[in-house]
Amino acid sequence: TPLLSVKDVTLQYKTPDALVTATRRVSFDVYPSDRFVLLGPSGCGKSTILKAIGGYLTPVEGSISLKGTGVTEPGPDRMMVFQEFDQLLPWKTVRENVVFALTSSRRVPASEAAERARSYIDKVGLTKFIDSYPHMLSGGMKQRVAIARGMAMEPDVLLMDEPFAALDALTRRKMQDELLRLWDDTRFTVLFVTHSIEEAIRIGTRILLLSPHPGEVKAELNSVPPEE
Ligand code: ADP
Numbered sequence: 001t002p003l004l005s006v007k008d009v010t011l012q013y014k015t016p017d018a019l020v021t022a023t024r025r026v027s028f029d030v031y032p033s034d035r036f037v038l039l040g041p042s043g044c045g046k047s048t049i050l051k052a053i054g055g056y057l058t059p060v061e062g063s064i065s066l067k068g069t070g071v072t073e074p075g076p077d078r079m080m081v082f083q084e085f086d087q088l089l090p091w092k093t094v095r096e097n098v099v100f101a102l103t104s105s106r107r108v109p110a111s112e113a114a115e116r117a118r119s120y121i122d123k124v125g126l127t128k129f130i131d132s133y134p135h136m137l138s139g140g141m142k143q144r145v146a147i148a149r150g151m152a153m154e155p156d157v158l159l160m161d162e163p164f165a166a167l168d169a170l171t172r173r174k175m176q177d178e179l180l181r182l183w184d185d186t187r188f189t190v191l192f193v194t195h196s197i198e199e200a201i202r203i204g205t206r207i208l209l210l211s212p213h214p215g216e217v218k219a220e221l222n223s224v225p226p227e228e
């Protein structure tokens with residue numbers, strides 16, 4: 001049975017002068033240990049789908065369920081990693097950032113949180129920087145911390161929105177290789193968004209190619225949306 005099921009989902013944004021349809025009746029299933037990639041050009045709705053799975057946006061039609069239960073709000077069972085490097089608390093060290101996430105939202109006891117933080121920070125190769133503050137680190141290193149924190153939460157699915165897009169090509173390649181090895185070992189379930197065909201092929205066990213056009217389907221407010 002699928003871990004995550006997205007069924008006939010339509011997502012819209014209400015702006016002051018229009019309803020923007022970001023995606024229209026998209027369906028897919030993610031199974032345990034999949035590295036499922038949503039691939040498509042900029043503006044095709046990838047981030048919007050990820051946000052809906054994250055629980056930040058409610059579908060206007062269709063359903064999203066995780067382990068058979070409808071997704072209604074954000075939760076630590078679906079950790080998101082974004083493209084930007086500003087996801088860490090600047091007044092906390094690398095270690096404290098991971099521990100804080102675990103104790104505050106997963107309610108993991110302090111001793112276990114400390115051990116998990118140590119272990120996942122080590123997995124991403126940042127043991128030497130465990131007591132550094134985020135501003136001391138390079139962009140690539142900050143992104144590793146954000147990924148370590150997401151994984152330490154041991155979510156049912158790790159949601160990644162172009163996590164390497166802001167990195168230089170060499171760093172990106174290195175992190176792809178390292179994470180692939182790690183995910184193969186740990187059998188993490190990952191839902192990964194990218195506009196890069198090359199990245200999709202490297203990362204993905206399964207790839208869903210999204211049409212470039214659904215985002216262009218717009219309807220004026222108070223009018224009937226166009227049929228397909
Ligand atoms: P992608 O992640 O594939 O680049 P997005 O999901 O960001 O695509 O965007 C899909 C469509 O929704 C685009 O047409 C975009 O302009 C529109 N959109 C995204 N965010 C908003 C928003 N907050 N308000 C209005 N329209 C948005």
Ligand code: ADP
Pocket residue numbers: 136137138139140141171174
């Ligand atoms: P990567 O993430 O692949 O290590 P980066 O571009 O993030 O690549 O950094 C390149 C290298 O520079 C790092 O591997 C690290 O050894 C070193 N480095 C970056 N930032 C720092 C820092 N704040 N202190 C010490 N070494 C650093």
